[in-house]
Structure formats: structure tokens, C-alpha cells
Ligand code: SF4
């Protein structure tokens with residue numbers, strides 16, 4: 001998952017709480033932090049350099065923070081899946097193109113939980129962007145064109 005991404009509107013009253021999932025999934029170039037590796041500044045429950053965190057961290061929000069229709073159970077630290085808007089599909093060398101990617105944090109089994117199943121179905125139904133399911137190096141396009 002590549003940061004940054006424009007801030008956009010956030011769901012009122014919804015906050016990250018103790019979730020720090022994006023501290024693992026995002027690539028933060030300013031810190032030389034690759035995607036998929038927990039940031040060295042993460043304390044386990046928060047950012048250890050919150051006031052001085054890079055702009056890329058401050059600007060990025062997952063889709064759970066942006067879309068009110070996604071249930072509370074889908075908060076990434078609860079569901080194990082982070083949904084984000086990305087600039088290019090998962091996979092090395094993929095051409096640029098906006099898409100929605102749901103990434104499992106620790107296990108592909110998180111994709112089987114009802115909240116993730118329903119969220120993928122909702123994004124596919126809505127249909128405006130390609131929807132990808134990704135875990136580590138594996139990625140599946142959920143709405144391939146015929
Ligand atoms: S993954 Fe979403 S809810 Fe979790 S810390 Fe990042 S923006 Fe907040």
C-alpha cells in the first residue's frame with residue numbers, strides 16, 4: 001500500500017482508537033519503511049513520534065475511516081483487514097490505476113469473516129473501481145471484466 005493519499009472527508013465520530021494497522025501496511029518513503037513491515041516508531045498501541053510523524057502518515061486514512069456504511073467491526077485491528085484506496089494494483093510493475101485493496105494483516109483467514117466478506121461484496125457491487133484482495137505477495141482481482 002503506497003502513501004500518501006489525499007485526506008478527503010472522514011466519518012464523523014469515528015477514530016482510529018488503538019488501531020495502528022496502517023503503521024504496518026503502508027510504505028512510508030520518508031522513513032525508508034517498506035510496506036508490510038511494522039514501523040520502528042510504532043509502540044504497539046500508538047505512534048511514538050505522533051507530533052513529528054511524516055506527512056504521508058498524517059494524510060492517509062483507510063476506507064473504514066472514510067465510509068460510514070462500513071461497520072465498526074471492520075476497524076482493521078478488529079477485522080484483520082485494511083481497506084484502502086491505492087494508486088496502482090498490488091504486484092510489482094503493475095501500471096498505475098486507482099483501485100480498492102483489502103489487505104489481510106496477519107492471516108488470509110481474516111477474509112472469511114462476515115465483515116470482510118460483506119465489505120468486498122459492497123465494493124464489487126458499487127463497481128466504480130477494481131477491487132483487489134491481497135495478502136503478502138498474493139493478490140486476487142475480485143471483479144474481473146468478462
Ligand atoms: S488502519 Fe485505519 S483505523 Fe487503523 S490506524 Fe490506520 S487509518 Fe486508523
Ligand code: SF4
Pocket residue numbers: 022023024028039040041042043046047048049050053054057
Ligand atoms: S511514523 Fe508513526 S504513524 Fe507513521 S508509520 Fe510510523 S508509527 Fe505509524
